[in-house]
Amino acid sequence: MAIIRICDSRDVPDEVYKISDALGEGEKWWEAVELQKLILAHNEIESLKEDLRNLTQLTVLNLSNNKLQELPSAVGELPMLKSLDVSFNLITRIPEEIGSASSLVKLDASGNKLSELPSSLGRCSELSDLKVSNNCLNSLPEELARCSKLSKLDVEVCI
Template sequence: MDRMLKAARTSGSLNLSNRSLREVPNEVYRSLDAVGEGEKWWEAVELQKLILAHNNIELLKEDLKNLSLLTVLNVSHNKLAHLPAAIGELPMLKSLDVSFNLIPSIPEEIGSAASLVKFDCSNNQLKELPSSLGRCLDLSEIKASNNCITSIPEDLVNCSKLMKLDLEGNKLAVLSENLISSWTMLTELNASKNLLTGIPETIGSLSRLIRFDLHQNRISSIPSSIKGCSSLVEFYMGSYSHSLLSIHLDI
C-alpha cells in the first residue's frame, strides 16, 4: 500500500480496485500530507484520479473534500449506502462512477461539482435524481439504469450538452416534452423497461439522435414528429427494431 501511495504522489493517479477493502485508507484522504522520508515534497502532485472499484467499501468520509483536484472518482461495485455531501466540494471532478452500490439518494450538493461531464449512478436504489444536476452544465453522459426512478427533474433542461442518457429499468411513466426538446445534442436515449405510455411530440427536436430504445414499455403509437430525428439508425419499441424508413412508411 505504501508503495502505491508513493507512486500516486508522483503520478496523481491511484488504483485500489479489487483489493477487498472495507474502508478507504486514511492515507488516501491526506495524500500529500503523507509524504514520506526520502520523498521530495516539492515534486509531489495532488491526487487527480482515484479508482476504488470492486471492493467492499461501505463509507466515503467527508474528508473526500481534501482531494480538491480530483477529476476522476470511481467507487463502483462496492457497498456504499450513501454519498457524502463533500462530493460537492470537488470542483474539478469530471467523471463520477458510483454504480452498483446500495445508494438510495444522491446529495443535492453534487450540483456544486460543476465540472462534471460523466455521471454513472446505475444499479443502485435511487427513486429520483437530484434537481441540482441541472447546475452541471457540462454533463454529456448520464447513466441511471436499474434504479426505481419515477421522474426526471425539470432542472435538467439546463444540461444542453447531454449526448447519452440511459434510464433503462426504472419506473418512468412519462418523458417530459420540455426536457426532450432541450437535449438537442442527444445521440443515444435508452428508456427501455419503464412504464411509458407515449413518446413526446418534441422528439422531432432530436436531429442528432442515432439510437432510441423504448422496448418493454406500454407505448402503442409513434408520433409523426419522429421524422425530425434525421440521424436515427436504431429504434426499438416493443420487441421489434424499426428502421427510419419503416417509420416513415408506417405514419
C-alpha cells in the first residue's frame, strides 16, 4: 500500500495523480486499491493539475482551506465524485464542466470569491447539499431548479 503524506504543501505531489506509478517493485497494478478519498485540507495549495481526471474512483475530494484560485475542468471528469469541498479558498469561478459530475451529492464552495455559479450545476441530478455562503453572489442560476433532490441550500452572507 502506498501512503502519501502531505503537510504544509503548496503543490499536490505528482504521485497523487499517478497513484499506480507509486507501486513498489513486484506489486501488480490490478492489485492496487484505487484512491477513493483525497483530503488535502489546510495546506497552502495554489493549483491542481488536469491530471486529477486520473483519479476515476474518487468519491470524496476535500480541498478546503487552501489558496486555490480556480478548479481544473477535470473535476467534471470524476464519475464517482459524491462530495466536493473547496470551501475557504480564493476561487473566483467553478468550471462549467462540474455539470458532468453526475454523482455529485454535496458541494461546499463557501468562503470564496464567487460572483456566479455555473448553470451546468442544474445537470447534477443527485445534488442535495449546496453551500455557497460568504461569496459575492448576486443570483443563483435558474437551472438549479432541475436539482430535484436539493434539500439544503446555504447562501448566507452573499453580498
